[in-house]
Structures are given as structure tokens and as C-alpha cells.
Amino acid sequence: MQSSDNDTITNSQWRWLVRPITLAIGFIVLWQLVTWVTQAPVYILPGPGKVLDSLFNNLGLILGHAGTTALEIVLGLIIGTLLGIASALCLTYFQPARHWLLPVLVVSQSLPVFALAPVLVLWFGYGLASKVAMAVLIIYFPVAAACYDGLRHTNAGWLDLARTMNASKIATLRQIRFPAALPALASGLRVAAAVAPIGAIVGEWVGSSRGLGYLMLHANGRMQIDLMFAALFVLALLAISIYFLINRILTRLLFWLPETLSFTD
């Protein structure tokens, strides 16, 4: 009986892997079918076999560039999140800041990042800084908006309780308002994690000498389409890994939310 229970636990632990693996296999089969049916030339659409070949032959090169892109995304996420939370706190606690900061928040989102990319490269150079700035710009809005929303909607009863307990504003923020805003902030962070790679890659396309975006452009220019697809494949893997890592951390932090459903559930 116990052995059967253990089997069930082990099965459920690995069950979440079935869907992504099935999807990946289905995608590869479809891709191969398309190349067979259309007889597309290799410089338009290489088959999965060729891309895998290229991936293994250039693994060191691709991973080196992937490291740069990953660093840009992670730094962008950290700085964008901190700036977003700081802005949300300013908006919540300083009335005048609301009039000044809200338009900045909206403008930061309404201007397309593509339009700003050349300016950021001009200001911050071809290195890491301009790509991180791009990622920060893209991440800032969803985090700030979600966190502000969460901080504004703290249960009024909790705030009443805190007042009768003689809590200071800082203590109320740390012990009540911020934890209560975490579910909303988590939604913003999930969106941020999903869009962060866009900022980094756009920055690399506009001007850089490192990163997967740069490698893709470089390979495209030299008609190494299989290498370009291999870099794209690793970029997709990187983006998915970052998303699921953040989703996992958030799900653990929000263990007390009974309705927390991650995308893996």
C-alpha cells in the first residue's frame, strides 16, 4: 500500500513534465514535416536535425552569448523590480508624487522600446548598460503598476487593527501593506519575467558585440541560418527558464494564497 502511495507521489512529481515534452516533440515533428512538404531551402528554414547539429557544434559559442543575455535580463529584472516597487511606494505614500510620477509611468509604457533603443545605445554605449536599461524600461511599468495597485487595496480592517495597536506607518507597511500587496506584485513580476528578454534582445539588435541577439544578427548576415535558429532555440529556453524560476519563487512566497495557481498547475 505504502509503495503504491510512493509511486503516486513520484508520478505526480514528474507529471508536469509530460505536457512540455509532448509539446516540444510535437513542435519538432511539425517543423520537420513543414521542411519536407515545402522543400524550403536551408537558408530559409533548416530542419530540426541541422539546427541541433549546429547547436552541438557551436555549444561553447552559443552558451557564451547566452550568458551575456541572461545577465542583461537578470540585472534588468532586479533593477526594474526595485525601481517599480520604489515608485509604487512613492505613489502610495506621497500625495504630490502621484501627480508627477503617474504621467512618467504611463509615458514609460506608451513609447515603444524599439524607438528608444538607439537613444539608449547612444547614451549608455554598446556594452551591458544599454541592454539592461532597455530591460528595465520594459519591466518597470508592470511591476510599478501592479505593486501600486496592491498597496492601494489593503484590507481596511487590517489597517484599522494596526491603528488600534499603535503601529507606526513603517511597521504597517512592512508587516501588513507589503505582504498584502504581494499577490498583485507577483502578477506584475510574472508579466515582467515574460517580457524582460524582449528588452535585452532589442538592445542587442540595435548595437552590441555580445549576446544571443547579436549572435542571431551575425549568423543571419553570414547565411548561417542553422546557427541563427540554434541561438533562437537557446533564447527561448532561457526565457522559459527565467519565467518558471520566478514563478516558482513567487508560488513559494505566496504559499498562503489558496488560489495560487502557477502555469505549471
Added chain:
Amino acid sequence: MISVSVKNASVRYKNHVLFENLDLTLPAGEWTCLLGQSGIGKSSLLRLLAGLLASDGYGDIQCSDSQNLESRVAYMAQTDLLMPWLSVLQNVTIGAKLRGNLDQHDIEKAKILLDKVGLAQDSNRYPSALSGGMRQRVALARTMFEDKPAILMDEPFSALDAITRHRLQALAVELLIDKTVLLITHDPMEALRLGHHIRILGGDPVQLGPAIIPQGKPPRPVDDPHVVELQQEVWQQLAA
């Protein structure tokens, strides 16, 4: 033990006067139950005493020891107000945590209180794993943890089923002995069971009716003939 009185209490809500010039005294170490229809201003009066009304309310609040009432009240609301990210023990000690003076002595005190409300085994559980009655018992332990002379309760038992409510009422009377309690309720039977004094808020303009003083010590049995008889009187005053 302190008695608390408020004189000339007036509360406005969005330019509408809820009540004006009300006088209410909460006798020391006794339960005062405040009854009245929805929206009449019972909770506003309680919030005025709790210091939770900023510019919309006014009243001259005085305590029998001539000290300020502010910071000497514990508040228990209709909902348990447990924070779902904190364990039962952490919820009970949240006041000390918020004041920045939580220590080992507080933890031990909270454990004793949880034992008194029958939740000693549940101190590490989270609110989502508790029933409504258990959650309200945690809220009661949290209120007692504050150890304030005045307790303001805003319909704390109204969301519970009849049996759980009955048990929790008895527990609250047992544990909040010697406290000066104001209980807001919709339920005449609850007021008659728990109150040393029953006041009815009603009329136009809104006024406080004379105190109804049931015989015997709370918690009174619901089938007590005197309680049943008084219930008629309370109903009549409420409907008037």
C-alpha cells in the same frame, strides 16, 4: 478596571449627520451591548471610541482614571482580520510585532492564550486551514494578547453558525472578565445573553434608549424566562 464615557458624540458620513450629541457610558468591568438597525451608526460610535474616525466624528471621551483612552483599546471586528501570510501564533502576537517589541515572553503569553481558546495544537497552522469558529477564537486570543482595559467588539460573532456562536460567546465572557466591553450586535438574544447593560440606538433624530439591565450574570441561558420576557421589550424598542 476603567469606565469609559463619551459625551456629545457626533458623527457625519458624507455630509449626512448620523447622530449628534449622544452620551454613552461603559461601566467598568462590564459588558455594554449596543443594538440598532443597520446603518444607524452603531459601528461609527464604536469607531469613534477606537479613534478610527478622523475628521467625520467628534466626542468628548473620558476614562474614570482621567487618562486618555487612545492606545488603551483592543478591537475585534466582524471578520476575524487574520493575516493569511502569518501563522496562528504570529497572528496572535501581531500587535507586539507592529510595535517592534516582540520578545520570548510575548510568545509564551500567546501560547498560553491559544491554550485558553483551545488552539494550543494549532499555533503553527495558517488561517486558510482553520474553520470560521477557530479563526474567530484566534482573533479572541489576539484581542486578549493586547491586554487593554477596554475592548471594542463590532459584531464579532455574527458570521458564525449558531452552535459555534453560542460556545464562543461563553468563552469570550469567561476570558474577558474585568474588561470594559462595548459589543455591537444585531441580535437581541446575543445582547441579552452577554450584556450587563443593553442600549438601543434608534429614532429620528437618532438617540440612545435607556439602559436595559437583565438580571443574573452573563452568559445567561437563552431559555431563561426573564431573558425571553426582556426579548419582547427589546424587540418593541427596536421596532419603534
